[in-house]
Amino acid sequence: MSATESQPAQPLSERPSGWADPIREIRRFFRPSRDRWRDYRNAKLGDPAFQRSASRNWLTRRFARRSSRRLFDLVAGFVYSQALAAGVELDLFRHLSRGPRTLAELAASTGLTLAATERLLRALDAIDLVEIDDSDDETVYALGPLGAALVANPGAEAMIRHHRDVYHDLADPVALLKGERKDTRLARLWPYAASPGGLPPQDADVEAYTDLMAASQDMVAEEVLGSYDISWSKRMLDLGGGDGRFLRKVAERHPKVELHLMELPAVAEIARKRIGDSRFGRRIHVHSGDFFTDPYPDGGFDLVTLVRILHDHDDAEAIRLLTRAREALRPGGVVMVAEPMAGSGDSAVIADAYFGFYLLAMGRGRPRTRGEVERLMTAAGLTRVRNVPTALPVAASIVLGEIPRRNVRFT
DSSP states (O other): OOTTOOOOOOOGGGSOOTTHHHHHHHHHHTHHHHHHHHHHHHHHHTOHHHHHHHHHSTTTHHHHHHHHHHHHHHHHHHHHHHHHHHHHHTTHHHHHHTSOEEHHHHHHHHTOOHHHHHHHHHHHHHTTSEEEEOSSSSOEEEEOHHHHHHHTOHHHHHHHHHHHHHHHHTSSHHHHHTTOOOSOHHHHTOGGGGSTTOOOTTOHHHHHHHHHHHHTHHHHHHHHHHHSOOTTOSEEEEETOTTSHHHHHHHHHOTTSEEEEEEOHHHHHHHHHHHHTSTTTTTEEEEESOTTTSOOOTTOEEEEEEESOGGGSOHHHHHHHHHHHHHTEEEEEEEEEEEOOTTSGGGHIIIIIIIHHHHHHHTSOOOOOHHHHHHHHHHTTOEEEEEEOOSOTTTOEEEEEEOOSSOOOOO
16 A cells, blocks of 8 residues: 555554564464463362472472562562552661661661661562561671662652552542552643643642652663664654653763754743753754644654654544654654653563553553564554664563654544
8 A cells, every 4th residue: 555545554553563463373373282282280289288298399499489479479569569658768778888887877877766676677588679687696688689680770769659559549540440540640740731821830740750750761762772783864753752851861872963852831841941051952853732733843854763752642632642653753754752662572561561550540551562663653654664673672672663764644
């Protein structure tokens, strides 16, 4: 079909998915065998007699214990996360990052009693956030492997503090799934998005959520820029770029690329100030506007990026946004979607489980597989749609779509 022809669009779920189709046919052929194996496996694993036998047999004991631990981790996960939240709230990991401390020192710095401090430290030791060293006369406490990783990731700490709102919204998950809860705390974080022009820049919710997104942006930026070379681009537009953290990372690596950011007015005002205070104040141009309705900056772009934006929107809005991004491209230009994507091995935990419920509480959007993002791009008129592998899909996966180097009219 030529670019100017118009035919009824297939539902996204029914469109062919390129190289995925032969694999799907193979999987379909073996499905009866998989079903039989699954029924047998589940019957065994659900049999109390088999569970007792497996836990005592030296060949299967390790597997049984690991499975039991995984199940208990799911059951107790909320308690683990609350112990983690207490450690962050009390700045415990920051204290330990300066070296091992005694129980008395940590009790004094956190304001807890000795007994409460020890209880918290023992809980954190059990989940590898803290290590207890009792090899000498006086027991000392140090960062564990996960605690050290946490201290090095301020974005994770910011999300942990933010989770107080998430816990509140997920207190009744069934009501959320049934659509019985609309006025959630997460939905109220974005009140300005529903009104033209947004809220004044001093609005606390706008700045707080902008800070939250910025805190976790460095890891995403490193993953995106380490996986895809944008040095070929002369002019780039980042849609919904928050306070400009991503573009500041781009500016560090690519001094010759002209950079533009478009955000809602309340956030754009924050971006102008923070970019102006950085050494890239003259290189990054900030534009206020709604990327669904307002004109984009003139001149056309070689690259338009949507970093952790598309999953915030339902399919119809996503196609509309991708179409507008495509229309802003110069011939040969590229649209990039970068975000954690569903059904992608390691990233399924954050995309399907975490963002699946997070966006449900937010009241819009959903995580998508790479194939679903590719089909949205195709529906928006982009061509040569393809996936770019990333080293850490849990931070971001990348899908690209482009327009031909000659002008094509889409209808």
